[in-house]
Amino acid sequence: MQTPAPVGYAKATSVSDALALLKKHGEDSRIVAGGHSLIPMMRLRIAAPEALIDINDVAELKGISIEGNEIVIGAMVRHAEVLSSPILAEHYAIFREAEKLIADPIVRNRGTIGGSMCQADPSEDLSAVGAALKGSVVIQSASGSRTVALRDFHEGPYMTKVAQTEILTQVRFPIRPGAGSAYEKVERRVGDWPVASAGTYVVVSNGVVADCGIGLTAVGAEHFCAPEAEAFLIGKEPTEENLSAAAQLAADACNPFSDQRGPADYKKHLAHELTLRALRRSAAASQGA
Amino acid sequence: MQITLTVNGTEYTRDVEPRMLLVHFIRDELLLRGTHWGCDTSNCGTCTLWVDGEPVKSCTMLAVMADGRAIRTVEGLANGAELDPIQQGFIECHGLQCGFCTPGMMMTGRWLLDNNPNPSEGEIRECISGQICRCTGYKNIVSAIQWAAEHPATSEVTS
Ligand SMILES: Cc1cc2nc3c(=O)[nH]c(=O)nc-3n(C[C@H](O)[C@H](O)[C@H](O)COP(=O)(O)OP(=O)(O)OC[C@H]3O[C@@H](n4cnc5c(N)ncnc54)[C@H](O)[C@@H]3O)c2cc1C
Numbered sequence: 001m002q003t004p005a006p007v008g009y010a011k012a013t014s015v016s017d018a019l020a021l022l023k024k025h026g027e028d029s030r031i032v033a034g035g036h037s038l039i040p041m042m043r044l045r046i047a048a049p050e051a052l053i054d055i056n057d058v059a060e061l062k063g064i065s066i067e068g069n070e071i072v073i074g075a076m077v078r079h080a081e082v083l084s085s086p087i088l089a090e091h092y093a094i095f096r097e098a099e100k101l102i103a104d105p106i107v108r109n110r111g112t113i114g115g116s117m118c119q120a121d122p123s124e125d126l127s128a129v130g131a132a133l134k135g136s137v138v139i140q141s142a143s144g145s146r147t148v149a150l151r152d153f154h155e156g157p158y159m160t161k162v163a164q165t166e167i168l169t170q171v172r173f174p175i176r177p178g179a180g181s182a183y184e185k186v187e188r189r190v191g192d193w194p195v196a197s198a199g200t201y202v203v204v205s206n207g208v209v210a211d212c213g214i215g216l217t218a219v220g221a222e223h224f225c226a227p228e229a230e231a232f233l234i235g236k237e238p239t240e241e242n243l244s245a246a247a248q249l250a251a252d253a254c255n256p257f258s259d260q261r262g263p264a265d266y267k268k269h270l271a272h273e274l275t276l277r278a279l280r281r282s283a284a285a286s287q288g289a
Numbered sequence: 290m291q292i293t294l295t296v297n298g299t300e301y302t303r304d305v306e307p308r309m310l311l312v313h314f315i316r317d318e319l320l321l322r323g324t325h326w327g328c329d330t331s332n333c334g335t336c337t338l339w340v341d342g343e344p345v346k347s348c349t350m351l352a353v354m355a356d357g358r359a360i361r362t363v364e365g366l367a368n369g370a371e372l373d374p375i376q377q378g379f380i381e382c383h384g385l386q387c388g389f390c391t392p393g394m395m396m397t398g399r400w401l402l403d404n405n406p407n408p409s410e411g412e413i414r415e416c417i418s419g420q421i422c423r424c425t426g427y428k429n430i431v432s433a434i435q436w437a438a439e440h441p442a443t444s445e446v447t448s
């Protein structure tokens with residue numbers, strides 16, 4: 001039976017308490033949120049932290065709210081809450097569409113948005129959503145907090161701007177009136193990680209694309225986004241031809257590799273097709289179709 | 290580390306290593322062997338039990354993380370000698386063969402019906418999608434949950 005290596009444990013009561021505990025337990029201590037990435041890794045002994053700092057009871061990390069022009073999601077908000085949130089559903093269909101395809105309902109009862117961002121798996125679905133919507137995260141340290149754009153957050157696979165002595169406290173998304181959004185994923189079986197996924201938002205105004213965002217995961221897109229494809233679409237009519245050309249630019253910028261989930265050329269094909277489908281539906285939703 | 294939690298309404302206090310998984314605590318410390326353990330990858334779902342009213346894969350939670358919480362396991366489904374409708378449904382519809390996946394399926398099924406008393410077949414299938422059955426082909430599990438939906442308990446059992 002696979003059991004984690006011996007580990008210390010402390011339950012944090014607040015963000016400042018968690019930061020103090022991280023300091024006290026030293027550089028091999030780690031935050032545990034939902035534990036649905038970290039505990040499987042500890043069981044397989046891919047991860048062996050010295051101590052876990054449990055933030056499940058930290059009230060200030062919970063809840064979804066609106067502050068000014070932004071939606072603010074606490075780091076401890078679980079997948080199930082993202083899936084069922086009326087605030088998110090009102091502004092961005094992409095959250096519901098993505099969450100319905102992340103793992104299964106039982107895993108979604110535990111896994112969190114903060115944990116998903118910090119895990120930074122190259123196939124993380126919420127990373128594509130965050131990049132598509134050009135969201136940001138708030139990172140807290142003992143000396144203060146800073147905001148980092150999600151398109152600037154990942155330093156590489158499983159690596160982010162969150163240092164060991166820091167905690168991700170919030171994920172924030174700008175509200176865009178009139179935006180339509182969508183998420184498309186191909187998985188080998190229900191509840192699996194993606195072979196490829198694409199998420200987009202489009203704002204159509206006066207018949208042309210005024211604003212858009214494209215996020216991709218599992219296909220080797222740098223920072224999970226496709227800025228050239230976005231730039232191409234701005235000011236153009238959302239015709240099938242233009243959307244497909246943009247999707248092709250997005251696919252061209254991807255660098256997938258072959259693995260047990262599929263060969264690289266298939267994933268590249270999916271990057272185009274899924275981006276196109278998401279753009280089509282986003283543009284239609286923005287135009288009230 | 291000392292933890293105190295309630296399981297099926299009974300309070301337990303035990304000294305555990307922080308690395309102990311909740312599924313092993315329930316099975317090996319409390320000797321409640323109804324909850325099964327079947328994989329190392331959080332995929333099979335046979336370890337599913339409730340923590341504070343919500344199903345959780347107990348192989349992916351540490352026992353220390355359950356300190357202070359209320360657990361409900363498959364042993365907590367029946368009300369004395371009276372089976373929960375979900376249990377009766379598995380009998381009526383032949384919802385199990387080897388029975389390995391059954392405790393997890395029943396805990397998830399009960400939760401689904403508590404939140405959605407009349408689920409569609411699609412909703413049932415989605416709800417158990419994190420659980421693997423190697424025997425039944427799922428058809429009879431879906432029927433068992435449907436049977437339970439059609440035969441709600443007259444006296445509600447509380448967790
Ligand atoms: C069976 C299964 C299927 C899955 N399928 C999918 C899928 O299809 N798509 C998908 O995207 N994901 C999938 N996941 C992953 C799931 O979404 C995880 O819940 C998520 O990746 C991590 O969230 P968590 O809260 O469980 O993080 P944890 O496991 O608690 O933490 C993950 C990492 O982030 C760090 N961390 C967590 N929170 C913070 C914080 N606030 N500040 C600083 N560091 C923090 C931890 O130290 C750890 O290093 C699946 C998981 C399982 C078990």
Ligand code: FES
Binds near residue numbers: 327328
């Ligand atoms: S034993 Fe928990 S999911 Fe398999």
Ligand code: FES
Binds near residue numbers: 424
């Ligand atoms: S009855 Fe055998 S695994 Fe489901």
